[in-house]
Amino acid sequence: MIDSVDKLTQRTADLQGRTQAGTQILVSMGTCGVAAGAAPVLDALKSEIANRKLENAVKIVETGCMGLCHCEPSIEILDSESNKSFTYGKVKPEDAGKILDNLKDIAAGMTTVDRTWYYPELEENTENKIQARIVLKNSGRINPEILDDYLANDGYTALAKVLTKMQPQDVIDEITASGLRGRGGGGFPTGMKWSFAAAQKSDEKYMICNADEGDPGAFMDRAVLEGDPHAVLEAMAIAGYAIGANHGIIYIRAEYPLAIQRLQIAIAQAEEEGLLGDNIFGSGFNFKLELKYGAGAFVCGEETALIHSIEGKRGEPTFKPPFPAVSGLWKKPTIVNNVETYANVPAIIRRGAGWFKGIGTEKSAGTKVFALAGKVKDVGLVEVPMGTKLRDIIFGLGGGIEFDKKFKAVQTGGPSGGCIKADKLDTPIDYDNLIALGSMMGSGGMIVMDEDDCMVNIAKFFLEFTLDESCGKCTPCRVGNKRLYEMLEEICEGKGTMETLNKLRNLSHTIKDTALCGLGQTSPNPILSTMINFEDEYLAHVQNHSCPAGVCTKLITYEINDNCVGCTLCARNCPVDCISGERKGLHVIDQSKCIKCGVCYSACKFHAIDRK
Numbered sequence: 094m095i096d097s098v099d100k101l102t103q104r105t106a107d108l109q110g111r112t113q114a115g116t117q118i119l120v121s122m123g124t125c126g127v128a129a130g131a132a133p134v135l136d137a138l139k140s141e142i143a144n145r146k147l148e149n150a151v152k153i154v155e156t157g158c159m160g161l162c163h164c165e166p167s168i169e170i171l172d173s174e175s176n177k178s179f180t181y182g183k184v185k186p187e188d189a190g191k192i193l194d195n196l197k198d199i200a201a202g203m204t205t206v207d208r209t210w211y212y213p214e215l216e217e218n219t220e221n222k223i224q225a226r227i228v229l230k231n232s233g234r235i236n237p238e239i240l241d242d243y244l245a246n247d248g249y250t251a252l253a254k255v256l257t258k259m260q261p262q263d264v265i266d267e268i269t270a271s272g273l274r275g276r277g278g279g280g281f282p283t284g285m286k287w288s289f290a291a292a293q294k295s296d297e298k299y300m301i302c303n304a305d306e307g308d309p310g311a312f313m314d315r316a317v318l319e320g321d322p323h324a325v326l327e328a329m330a331i332a333g334y335a336i337g338a339n340h341g342i343i344y345i346r347a348e349y350p351l352a353i354q355r356l357q358i359a360i361a362q363a364e365e366e367g368l369l370g371d372n373i374f375g376s377g378f379n380f381k382l383e384l385k386y387g388a389g390a391f392v393c394g395e396e397t398a399l400i401h402s403i404e405g406k407r408g409e410p411t412f413k414p415p416f417p418a419v420s421g422l423w424k425k426p427t428i429v430n431n432v433e434t435y436a437n438v439p440a441i442i443r444r445g446a447g448w449f450k451g452i453g454t455e456k457s458a459g460t461k462v463f464a465l466a467g468k469v470k471d472v473g474l475v476e477v478p479m480g481t482k483l484r485d486i487i488f489g490l491g492g493g494i495e496f497d498k499k500f501k502a503v504q505t506g507g508p509s510g511g512c513i514k515a516d517k518l519d520t521p522i523d524y525d526n527l528i529a530l531g532s533m534m535g536s537g538g539m540i541v542m543d544e545d546d547c548m549v550n551i552a553k554f555f556l557e558f559t560l561d562e563s564c565g566k567c568t569p570c571r572v573g574n575k576r577l578y579e580m581l582e583e584i585c586e587g588k589g590t591m592e593t594l595n596k597l598r599n600l601s602h603t604i605k606d607t608a609l610c611g612l613g614q615t616s617p618n619p620i621l622s623t624m625i626n627f628e629d630e631y632l633a634h635v636q637n638h639s640c641p642a643g644v645c646t647k648l649i650t651y652e653i654n655d656n657c658v659g660c661t662l663c664a665r666n667c668p669v670d671c672i673s674g675e676r677k678g679l680h681v682i683d684q685s686k687c688i689k690c691g692v693c694y695s696a697c698k699f700h701a702i703d704r705k
Contacts (some may be wrong), residue, residue, distance in 0.1 A: 095366045098253045101336040108245035109695050115150040116196050119169040123158030123319045124351050129165035133432055137186035141193055146576045157320020159233030160474035201264040206507055220591035223489050227460050228436040229476045232320030237355050243323040249368050250482050251442035252327050256376040264335040265291060270446035272458030277303060277431030277536055280524040281491045289418035290336040293426040303399055304345035308392040308507030310466040311538035314432035316474050318352035321328040323358035328435035330380045336428060339379045344399055347386040391562030395610045409564045410610035433462055453479030457523035467541035468495050482517040487541055498543035505533030509615035511622025531622040547644035548627040550632055551582040555619040556570035570613030573604040588649040644705050653680050656701035665695035
């Protein structure tokens with residue numbers, strides 16, 4: 094039981110004083126790794142170590158996500174003697190022997206990962222590193238199911254400092270001075286939000302963690318909860334002390350079973366050691382945590398809808414004010430922050446507001462975690478200082494565009510964000526710059542698109558998602574977005590006109606101005622940003638009835654040209670048998686049967702099929 098600061102200090106010192114002789118093999122056991130086959134790799138390594146009787150020389154550490162989603166299963170080898178580190182990607186169970194044969198060097202024939210971009214913790218000497226980790230400091234480095242691993246990395250020392258050396262207002266002042274802004278969407282100053290709730294007189298207050306991550310392509314919060322759950326628990330207790338709340342709730346989508354499992358383990362461990370519960374560190378402060386499961390409704394990412402869901406009501410937003418900080422859960426003062434926001438708090442308390450404020454930009458301090466996905470070579474999780482250029486993320490950390498295609502756009506902010514084109518790649522990323530480009534930070538999804546993507550179709554894709562996820566409470570979102578979607582369908586089918594474009598633009602602005610919550614107010618952003626940045630594609634659809642990217646099937650025609658040698662490959666691959674012709678003779682496509690799937694176009698080796 095850690096019931097005093099002295100006991101925590103001694104426990105931490107003991108853990109940090111233990112030198113790990115030999116070698117550690119870190120195995121990425123986050124959702125991505127497990128899905129890619131990390132469990133058999135883990136079993137093979139354990140078996141090989143046992144067979145060679147290396148248990149005292151080699152330690153296996155089951156970690157959370159390392160961020161290397163593009164080359165899972167991934168492992169990292171740390172050698173204490175040489176202080177060397179090697180990371181391998183796409184590891185197979187049969188590689189276990191090679192790995193143990195070559196612990197001091199790179200295993201021959203294995204896929205190594207370029208580590209020049211990866212930096213586990215932010216320090217002073219980061220000039221040549223793109224990444225700088227605060228939120229992901231422990232992810233991929235510790236076993237999230239072992240409390241001692243977290244304690245050995247200064248875990249719960251920030252909470253101890255707060256409860257024994259700081260007054261609640263001191264905590265709020267420190268977070269305010271750090272410049273930490275909410276990482277869940279709008280970027281509201283965290284310290285200011287906490288101060289609103291702290292000022293309220295109430296017999297009960299609540300801290301809520303919004304872990305209902307719903308943006309397409311986003312997996313930042315899941316990775317943090319799977320890789321470093323105690324950081325979030327510690328932060329919520331600190332925030333609870335700051336505003337006078339003794340009860341915390343983590344609202345997490347039920348589709349995150351591994352994150353839920355590790356949170357349950359972490360909460361039980363913290364309660365058993367007295368780090369959560371009654372009279373923490375003998376300070377008289379009580380703080381208890383519970384989990385509430387969401388059913389995957391995107392609208393429940395909005396704080397008032399989330400609160401209604403916890404209360405057992407329909408997940409619908411309400412007009413503000415009053416804001417939750419004044420009247421939230423059960424009409425009591427409530428703070429809602431997302432996972433990444435909380436994960437920054439312990440580091441700020443430990444190292445000081447000035448340290449955090451010195452990272453990033455003047456108006457956007459600290460780092461930001463991004464889920465890099467889409468048409469990029471190295472899909473994964475990255476954390477960079479605010480102010481990092483889009484180009485450095487996509488072409489540096491991401492390795493450039495898959496198959497060396499031409500970059501077209503990047504969507505930030507999920508369905509609420511916008512598409513940014515190539516001439517803006519050198520824009521430093523922060524909250525204000527992204528808004529100026531017609532997009533937003535959002536929770537951190539970053540979807541890359543290449544020359545084969547139709548931007549009209551992309552806008553339709555994101556709007557369809559929003560349409561499906563709308564709660565339907567307000568008319569602008571329920572009816573307006575339906576009309577927007579119908580107009581985009583007309584354009585993609587070649588039925589749109591210049592008048593359609595005008596209506597599309599005007600209705601988008603109307604919905605932004607009149608929708609009830611953030612979901613509806615930002616839903617037209619993908620349309621407006623693509624109409625501004627890719628106007629030529631919209632014009633091609635309505636004036637020329639063509640899709641330059643060859644995506645909108647109603648506007649595509651496949652025709653066989655004189656290069657055809659009659660190899661019959663196109664006909665043999667056609668799923669609807671619409672191609673006819675004699676062997677070694679010119680073939681013909683029956684346009685009345687063609688479903689525009691493009692299989693023939695991809696199969697032809699003689700450039701004998703034109704896509705028009």
